[in-house]
Amino acid sequence: MAVGRLGFGGLTWVMDRRLAFDMNTSRQGLQLRPRRIWCSKGQKLTEQLNTFTVDSYRRQLIGVTTSEVLCQNLIKTIHAGARVNYDESRLSDINLKYDGWIGTLNADFVGKPINKGEQLFTIYNPELVSAQDEYLSSIQRKDAGPYSLQKAARARLSRWDISSAEIRALAKRGKVSEYLPILAPQNGTIIEKNIVAGAAVKAGMRLLRLADLSKVWVEGEVYETELPWIKPGMTAEVSFPDMPEQTYTAEVSFIEPVLNTETRTATVRVELANPEGLLRPGMYARLNLQIDLGERFGVPEQAVIYAGEQRVVFVDLGEGRLQPRKIKTGLRNEDFIEVLEGLEPGDVVVTSGNFLIAAESKFKSGLAQW
Known part of the structure; x- marks a missing residue:
């Protein structure tokens, strides 16, 4: 390669002896063709020397397409x-504070829808029977003072999660119920069931789980x-x-x-x-x-070739000339990659067939990794 310089205009000429590929000849008859390249002041010689030519026939065979580098709104999915x-905030566990035996079971299968206040099952516990009897006896004695036995008996039932409505029904009925009903605290569906009719249960055991x-x-x-x-x-x-x-x-x-x-x-x-x-x-x-x-400046995802830790695109310089160029990439989505360095607005890059072009060029442009 010979280099010369003219004294006007700051122009430099380079005699470049490179291989020119004539793809119309099916890769036969390669010619060594000297030519001069004119570089303006400040333009890097390597930017001119790293180019190679692929004729239009071969570009068509490879299926080369190009796209202009532009800014577009980048949406990452x-x-x-x-x-x-x-x-989980709509789950309810049904358990008891006392041992007992299951009587009638209405919550009889997993997946059954349940309404709030609906009876799930009945439960028998001898202490509950005694507590009811004690409450009814206090009512009959009309012991209703602030420190009365009636108030204490009522509080005892409440502590065992007997509802106020059931306590009022007990007072109105005037008769002890051996099996007390356990009602659903919310609307929901039974998603867990650990009891059957007649089963003995322990205090604190999870009997049912409801999910809204x-x-x-x-x-x-x-x-x-x-x-x-x-x-x-x-x-x-x-x-x-x-x-x-x-x-x-x-x-x-x-x-x-x-x-x-x-x-x-x-x-x-x-x-x-x-x-x-x-x-x-x-x-x-x-x-x-x-x-x-x-808004991000970038290229289509398929335009970028990954060479180890480096990213390379082929810039179309016109007249069949292509130039491999290293770029620095940023954000990306499925279709678009942001370019931080290496390209300018208006550059045209190859978007398909670039791997075959890379094989053809063998990167005689001096990129060491190729």
Whole structure:
């Protein structure tokens, strides 16, 4: 290669002996063709010398397409596998403060819907029978003072979770009930059942669990690298494989503060109304969260070649000339990568066929990693 300089205009010429590929000849008859390259003042010679030529016929065979580098609004979408779970704030456990025996059992199968105040089962306990008898006796003695036996007996029944309505019914009835009814504290569905009719139960034992399914949680697992983008209150879209035509919109209500050390994920939760009961706990779902990253300067994702830790694109200089150029990338989504350094507005880059072009060029431009 020979280099010369003219004294006017600050121009430099370079005699460049390079291989020119004539693809029309099916790669036969390669010619060594000297030519002069004129570089303006301040222009790097390497920017001119690193170019190579691919004729239009070969570009068509490879399927080369190009795109202009531009600014566009970058939307990052985070996809997370998710599952429908119970709303834990709408669960109720049914247990007793005393031992007893189950009588009539109305909550007789898992999945049965229950209304608030509906009888779940009846319970027998000899101490309860004695407490009722003591309360009725105090009423008959008309012992109603502030420190009366009647008040003490009533308080004893209350401490055993006998409702005020049942105590009033006992006073009106005037007769002890061997089996007292246990009522549902809320609307819900039986999701756990540990009793049968006639079973003996212990104090503190979980007998039933009710879940109000009118609202459910959808919880997704998000990788730690994506967690900084997610904030409580941001909008999320929920879809279900079993209901492809139906999507739900909700807000992020909770981000787990602790990371799962095995999966490197944290739970992100949204809450969905479920008045018709279509969303069943255990259903698989997909959580989609969109983050607006604003206007960004960049290229299509398929334009970038990954060379170890470096990122390379092919810039189309016109007249069949291409130039590999290292770039520094920033944010990205599925289709677009932000470019921080290496390109200018108006540059045209190759967006398809770039791997075949890389093989053709063999990077005689001097990029060491190729």
